[in-house]
Amino acid sequence: MDYIVSLLSDPAAWVALVTLIAMELVLGIDNLIFISILTNKLPEEQRSFARRLGIGMAVVLRIGLLFTIAIIVGLTAPVFTAFGHGFSWRDLILIAGGLFLVWKATKEIHHHVDPAPTNDVFEQKGTVSLGIAAAIGQILVLDLVFSVDSIITAVGMTEHVPIMVVAVLVTVTAMLLAADPLANFINRNPTVVMLALSFLLMIGMTLVAEGFGAHVPKGYIYTAMAFSAGVELLNMFVRRKQASGGAAH
Template identity: 70%
Template sequence: MEFFATHFAFLSSPEGWAAMVTLIAMEIVLGIDNLIFISILTNKLPAEHRARARRLGISAALIMRLILLATIAYIVGMTAPVFTAFGHAFSWRDLILIAGGLFLVWKATKEIHHTVDPVDHEDSTVGQAINISLGGAIFQILLLDLVFSVDSIITAVGMTDHLAIMYIAVIVAITVMMVAATPLANFIEKNPTIVMLALGFLLMIGMTLIADGFGFHVPKGYIYAAMGFSALVEGLNMLARRRR
């Protein structure tokens, strides 16, 4: 009883519930980026490996976030400057965001090129998909899981001091990702134009991570507003095509 009284005291106050609901919503929104990447990457695999790769990728995201929460003092220290260059003090968080952003930009650009000019890759597409089935695909998912996990946990630390709220928010957000992964991946696969839109999202997210790493913070609201508007326009295009 003493454990619950100490760690779950926030449940007795409206402010605690408000903080938990807000953080859950924020973690779910932050998970969209991760989920889009996982959906696009796993759709390139043979059909029999896709569900397993998605489960492994999302489970790894949960494990990474829980491990990072367990080392919360170290994670907070990752925002401390490590060195200064170009007039900006870089921390380990900045370096991780820049590396992840560069990877996302490279990956999105590569996939856009494959989509726009598939003739150059006809012979290698099938072999490439099989080769990355449980090796390269899982490695790439784990790499981006790490980047998004660090950003997610640091955001959580900035929003609340209650460790229990952080754990609850992370677990709920990952559960939502697990439920939404297959429907989202199927929707992307059945609507080819959505693939290009999703790749555009990844490109924008990658550039945002790089900018954030260099100290140019772009408010998340602007990013998600742009994504929402683009999705609305694409939805209208899909409706128009079906009506025709």
């Protein structure tokens, strides 16, 4: 109890908490875009439940990982060297997660550009619908990748696990509140779906680059995403204005 009281009275702890919440919210945007696109492939009556279940299980996973910080931090130690670069378990997780995102985004882009059914029975089933178990499994896989990266970053900001837990809980609460509105917005606007998929493709390539030791400043990535989203919002505004003008005539 004294430990918690000392944290509450420490200005540095509050600064660390605000910084961590901001970082988790930014990383949460990536997760939320992926969750929105993935769950929109489910039957409509299952989408909201799948989002909440996926996010809820993800927070349990992330908090569980917080209590294995010593192991997580140890993942940064090189395990082998190739191409002159020492690869750690963290690097391998980022590369695997990045490739998964690139594959998933590319597959979804192909489906939206060429929705015609193929002769492959497996592909037909995969593009028509998605089971809740498969959706939640993919959500957890991606959350594991982002969790490992965010926890390692968080350790550099604070050594206090309670601060990290509070930051995760605040972020997940925000994700739960935003999940349905964002998913519905993406579902109603086909061009936004393509933009979101391109974001996932870019994030996937960034994760792969990070895994190979090429650091990409996150500010550049999210600035580009914000600019693209702003342009798309302007396009949507123009299209709606033209549509309302056409209806008036």
